[in-house]
Amino acid sequence: MRLAVLGLNAVLLAAVAAGWGGGGDLTVFAAASLRGPLEEIALAFEEKHPDVDLSFNFAGSQRLRFQLEQGAEASVFVSADERQMQLAQDAELLVGEPVVFARNRLVVAVAGGNPGDIQTLEGLAASGLRLVWADQGVPLGAYTRQALAAMSETFGADFAQRVEANVVSQEENAEAVAGKVELGEADAAIVYETDSPRLRREGATVIPIPDAYQPDIRYLVALLSGTGNLERARAFIDFLLSERGQRIFVKYGFLGVQ
Secondary structure: OOOEOOOOHHHHHHHHHOOOOOOOEEEEEEEHHHHHHHHHHHHHHHHHOOOOEEEEEEEOHHHHHHHHHOOOOOOEEEEOOHHHHHHHHHOOOEEEEEEEEEEEOEEEEEOOOOOOOOOOOHHHHOOOOOEEEEOOOOHHHHHHHHHHHHHHHHHOOOHHHHHHOOEEEEEOOHHHHHHHHHOOOOOEEEEEHHHHHHHHHOOOEEEEOOHHHOOOEEEEEEEEOOOOOHHHHHHHHHHHHOHHHHHHHHHOOOEOOO
């Protein structure tokens, strides 16, 4: 899949010429980990475009893609990884090429009070811990497994397997993983760095993950082929890439693309 980092104007203009237009409702299917910045972006976007009524469906990217394949109606798909966007493209759900608009990193979040006495990354493999992670089909789950595979080159070939032996729950989205740590239902979890400020406020501590173990976490956005609001959907994607939109993502801890 080819990825664009800037505009889709040629594709969009062709689509408009084909007769797409529509009213003011705009539905965005978006990865759950983007809830904070996208809700703030919605306020800023609607201020600039008062004729648009913007709504979101937040869930795991894999669930959103499945819903779209089953006929759910939306104008924009926002995925937390390339795989789910590629599957959507293979299913002919998209108009044009996806756009990368933000990036992220992983950290280890340790529950308040550190009940598992986890001090280092290697400590995740200590026996008797209660860990949670995202299901393998969830972008965060795929990224977690990539990071653990990279760590295994340092901590031993069976490191990822020993960590997995401590997993007591697999969650359907990134919010649920962070929530288990926040509620003390897990000793630790690998989460997005953007979840760490909230977890710290609830008493959790954070162990950074070095660059050598970091997967390439990219958030992508694309127009959906069934939209009746192509021009407004285009304006929304342009806003994500705008200076103001990028400032909002950075405010929430994401890495921008500008």
